[in-house]
Amino acid sequence: MKDKGNAPQETSHDGAISSKSRRTTLQDVASEAGVSFSAVSKVIRGASGVSPEMRSKVTAAIEKLGYRPHAGARAMRGKSFTIGVVLVELTSPFQPEVVQGISDELETSPYQEIIVAAGIAPERQQRAVEALIDRQVDGLILIAPWTTAEWLEDIAAKIPTVVVARHGGARNFDTVVDDDYEGARLMVDHLVGLGHRRIVHTSMPSGGLTRPFVLSHTARLDGYEQAMKRHGLEPEVIVTSYSEKGGYQAALQALAGTPRPTAIFAGADVAALGVLRAAEEQGLMVPEDLTVTGYDNIYVSTIGRISLTTVDQSGQLTGANSAKLLLERINGRETPKNYVVAPRLIPRATSGPPATATLQSQAELSST
Amino acid sequence: MKDKGNAPQETSHDGAISSKSRRTTLQDVASEAGVSFSAVSKVIRGASGVSPEMRSKVTAAIEKLGYRPHAGARAMRGKSFTIGVVLVELTSPFQPEVVQGISDELETSPYQEIIVAAGIAPERQQRAVEALIDRQVDGLILIAPWTTAEWLEDIAAKIPTVVVARHGGARNFDTVVDDDYEGARLMVDHLVGLGHRRIVHTSMPSGGLTRPFVLSHTARLDGYEQAMKRHGLEPEVIVTSYSEKGGYQAALQALAGTPRPTAIFAGADVAALGVLRAAEEQGLMVPEDLTVTGYDNIYVSTIGRISLTTVDQSGQLTGANSAKLLLERINGRETPKNYVVAPRLIPRATSGPPATATLQSQAELSST
DNA sequence: GAATCGGCGTGCAACGTTGTCCATGAAAAG
């Protein structure tokens, strides 16, 4: 394997090769196999018009030299085999689960994902998408984008796109959503079934989006309100943010009301954690004095100390499905598909019948 | 702006343009500005030999056409302005914080990060790195890689690299590590200061790595053992994994010992959560009957219901610093740098003096 | 006033692929 002496490394002017050795290219493989480089390209692309011997010779050479195609060069002509994924925050508990589902699904495909955490601001999200398009991604998966519907349609007209956690369907892209409406109903039914009547819901600003093109939290809000009305109960909503702090603030506000609610249904598990803190501070026992529930079934909710009653929507499944839809779309499908993930109620330790059931119903009666 | 009739869209054979309009290129900008495309390239690259008028004309044209450079084409000749980041798991609580730090740092640079979750298996991590190299990343940040030191040096010889959370320094790459050794000492001192003498530590397998080239958890283990010995105490280590389940199992094992330990110092917060669950199941009050502490100061540890005593190592800072080091290296620095993040003890509600202090010391005396 | 210099703009050859078009030769059909 020594190549000393009479094998001049190509007569280039480039005297000082920068120690970092050159990458093996199609050309290298071609000369190793003793064929033309177009033939090698054909083998790699699985194009027709290749004899079996040809194929095996080339495959052997590729193996021997450890050849790997240059993504940049590929991107110049056609596909880059790269998928762009945009999410809001990596350190938030739910969205990374979706990404993990995407990663796992793409693991067996030739595609590689690029992940960008773009925050909540629409402008920054748009810049992130543009940066991905510069990198010639073959497709986009946008998780809970806060941009306008028109902008999304424009982007999707240019490049195969799947949007996650956004309701309302679309013309040019596929969607994967949890049935948030149904999930909220499940939770309200659970709480009402336990005997609760004053149930407060915490939500987030709608971000200027209009129905039916809304993000998950708005659909949950709608589901909550409808379910409450169906039970003949008065909805009560407090709008803060989906964060521990937002939940804490919402809880303080809710608990100051008279009569005090017996249950707080936070729109997200993170917010429910804040509600728990507020309850603790006010000396309320959960679930004896106050039932607290969330949505998302994030990891923290499962651990013993928290054991939060919540709704599961399988981030993994959501991610895997969006990756599947995107690959279909890259392979030519044009008609939009909308995949709906069925939510599942997970009753745990933070929900129970209201201890003050009799007292409460008296208050209800006198106030009606 | 209508271009009907006598503006033939270039005399190409390509009749059916696939609706998705062509991207604007250097050439387009050049004709808009009435200059050569090399001139435009110079302006973009900030090369010398450009007159002010030239620059403004070109900048205007770029602005007008909304030109954005094609990353693939750039990657063919030189830089791709892309950084590859490899981590173990996106859904783990600590590593995404590091990535967030990297993202924030790169936000103001022309570089864009590609994130890959590669799992714990060295082979899969290696494949991930190769996929990134195929994409011509200009640099790599590897978070807690389980690969051999030789392999890392080989990669780093080819491409600027920063390794996070791996001790021992290196020839060809920079490292950013928390001073895990010191952090473990802080925790042991804290516990001993409270009066504990039987302190169990939970760790993870070393993954076949040999000192001094070890991952964080091994350094924590070393720090724990040294500190215990300095206090004249007997170290007791249980090896499982850094997960809720791993912590649970370790705790069961530890609590079965006689005399029972009064404190369990888990090597990671996630594991400490499992310890808490085990304690709860056995009817032990924390911290009255058992002190539980962790390491990493993940988000969950901060919330009221958990309020875990732990050691903070600022993932954000770690990430930001590794990005800075990588950019320096991309700009030509060759001499390796090792950045050490100072750990900080965060005492919270899960640690306190052992209730059975007298009893405990009797047991100690009789067993010695 | 001629020679030299340096600033500025242009031309052009890569870079590593893809996919179309073309030449070759063997097998099948007449």
Add this chain to the structure above:
DNA sequence: CTTTTCATGGACAACGTTGCACGCCGATTC
């Protein structure tokens, strides 16, 4: 035995950049 067909492999022109080499021209120097 000649013509057509078809499978196979090779040549080659893009793709959108970068960065070097060159040529022009006005200004400085002797």
